[in-house]
Amino acid sequence: MIGPEIDRLIQLLAKLPGLGPRSARRVALHLIKRRDSLMAPLGAALAEAAAGIRTCSVCGNLDSADPCHICTDDRRDPSLLCVVEEVGDLWALERTGAFKGRYHVLGGTLSALEGVGPDDLAIPGLLERAARPEVREVILALNATVGGQTTAHYISDRLAHCDVILTRLAHGVPVGGELDYLDDGTLTAALRARRNV
Amino acid sequence: MIGPEIDRLIQLLAKLPGLGPRSARRVALHLIKRRDSLMAPLGAALAEAAAGIRTCSVCGNLDSADPCHICTDDRRDPSLLCVVEEVGDLWALERTGAFKGRYHVLGGTLSALEGVGPDDLAIPGLLERAARPEVREVILALNATVGGQTTAHYISDRLAHCDVILTRLAHGVPVGGELDYLDDGTLTAALRARRNV
Secondary structure (H helix, E strand, C coil): CCCHHHHHHHHHHCCCCCCCHHHHHHHHHHHHHCHHHHHHHHHHHHHHHHHHCEECCCCCCEECCCCCCCCCCCCCCCCEEEEECCHHHHHHHHHHCCCCCEEEECCCCCECCCCECHHHCCHHHHHHHHCCCCCCEEEECCCCCHHHHHHHHHHHHHCCCCCCEEEECCCCCCCCCCHHHCCHHHHHHHHHCCCCC | CCCHHHHHHHHHHCCCCCCCHHHHHHHHHHHHHCHHHHHHHHHHHHHHHHHHCEECCCCCCEECCCCCCCCCCCCCCCCEEEEECCHHHHHHHHHHCCCCCEEEECCCCCECCCCECHHHCCHHHHHHHHCCCCCCEEEECCCCCHHHHHHHHHHHHHCCCCCCEEEECCCCCCCCCCHHHCCHHHHHHHHHCCCCC
16 A cells, blocks of 8 residues: 555656656655755745746747747847758757757648647748748758658758758768668768868 | 866766766767756756655655655555565655555665674664554565675564565566576575466
8 A cells, every 4th residue: 555645656657758657656766765955945946947947939948038038039140041850950969069049849740640730830930930021041950851851842842942051960970870770861962062171 | 278167077977877978078969959848847856856755754765755754554464564675666666556555765775894783774764664453564675695694584573473474576577577587596486476367
């Protein structure tokens, strides 16, 4: 007979991605043993985030402010617009510190099979933003998957008449990667896009 | 630039066992997308558990009541005392529904190497409980590890003069287990403890 509070906690933890019932119990015990150092702060952080985090109405980023801090940051270049599928991709690019423009989060990719059309994604908003005079370049930072590439094609078609430069991320050998372990497609792309040293 | 609320949430999630920075970000995104159905309830469950869960002063179980619901449940047999290392072991036994006595959680195992002596565990309390007239049997449900078995030996020495039956869990082939995949020790134990069919 496990108490109802602990039981409920375990059931909620088991809904997190990557956790099953067994690991949820392990996490619950770990938390109960660290009540003041981890459990209470995590509970507060979740409550705070649940109450405060919203989707930026301009770019689709998640932040406590709307428009988000990236959209309102004057030091960022408004002429560069980087299109990503999900907020996680935006986070990944922000971690590099290599991009100083603004973002546009689509919220997924086009999929005829799953009935996801342009209006289900943030594509209308993207077309509107890309047409603004300050935007000079749209970078399609979509995943190198079928869905990502289909979506990239669709967006480049729709932006063909716009006065913006359309770019995509380079394909090639990952930094630190070994040729022997690379798939043929990546190696072919890296060879085709070879550069002078 | 990830907002401070999300950043803090990710850092706390990364402290959970089995989660690293990457999976913590994935969990954070999963939670933010399920704000009302998962994030807010989990935050509330954590805060509630952090405020309400305590260690039972009788048996060492974790519950919102002290003594815990198992210790105060009249339908449970007070003559059976099951000794376990951790609360997780108590949960595992409770899930079976096969045990209807009371528990005693040691909080670990004896370890000369790590300086864990009998007084660092709940062993004094166990000796005191085992000496009570209503207790007839003490079941040592400790792990089949060096630490668990050392602790079992120590407890059985200390309880030798007491008027209680001392038992331990059976060793043998796990239900559903295949002989070919079993270690030699388990197979030897299962052979020695063979029973008439």
